[in-house]
Amino acid sequence: MTPCPILQPSPAAFRQAADILRAGGLVAFPTETVYGLGGDAENPRAVAAIFAAKGRPSFNPLIVHVADTAAAKRLVVFDARAEKLAAAFWPGPLTLVLPRRSACPVAELASAGLPSLAVRVPAGAVAHDLLKACGKPLAAPSANPSGRVSPTTAAHVAAGLGDKIALILDGGPCRVGVESTVVGLLDRTARLLRPGGLAADAIEALIGPLAPPTEELHSPGMLASHYAPGRPVRLDATAARPGEALIAFGPGAAEGANVVNLSASGDLEEAAAGLFAALHALDRPEFAAIAVMPIPERGLGRAINDRLRRAARR
Ligand code: TXA
């Protein structure tokens, strides 16, 4: 595959990047912490493409980047602590995990199905200008393949993911060089979910002591309970039994009011993009269980199956 272009920031480069992002493509961009692998957070297909490019075998919730605090408030519910921290440290290397608004337009896959969302306003002119140019919140994990170190130059990104993305914006080496500090503000106890580029002391000076994460918040991609629908989940189904809903996959599957086909064409990125919405849609008391047809164990199918197995094990 041809390596993707690396562009220096310019009005033309931002226009090109914004066009790619609005069309559902992926653009790597510098932040003050590390380079991010960005996609339109409101587009479930773009978010699925991020997981596919990173090659992660499970869905971890992603950080959504916005241009300013006002844009963050359109996605999540702020409390007094969030107000203080945002005023003091944004733009900067701080991520806040807050409850999603009920009308939050960000794809459920970006939250990995959770009712919370991680948001931050990155510092650095390139990230800011890109967010302004595309006018969308950008989901962006660090721009490295799963299991490799986070990239702090455009060359690192090109070496790891160059064949999987459309464009890399080059902002030079990242100033901070480690990921943002992640703070969870989901109840009265503020929690340090990931130490990072902003010292915990600075945060505690404003909102008081930070507690360690609960197991659930520590590795939110890994826990069964998050994804468990209220109904039992039956895997490897060929069809729905009486009273069951069906999550179908591939051509020729049954249709009906009790069926959601994740991808009639058998496309695993399309399937991933719709997975959490399908689970929510079929998790209704009128169904005795949710039957699920087999999903191939390759590409994003591994992450989809990981999620479904956790839901079934409950
Ligand atoms: O510096 C950074 O934060 C970089 C740059 C690109 O902004 N981004 C980054 O994103 O490191 P990512 O997706 O690799 O890290 C996301 C972190 C993970 O530790 C994840 O578990 C946590 O944030 N996280 C995201 N959403 C969460 C949620 N709803 N609940 C709990 N933790 C969450």
Ligand code: MG
């Ligand atoms: Mg990372």
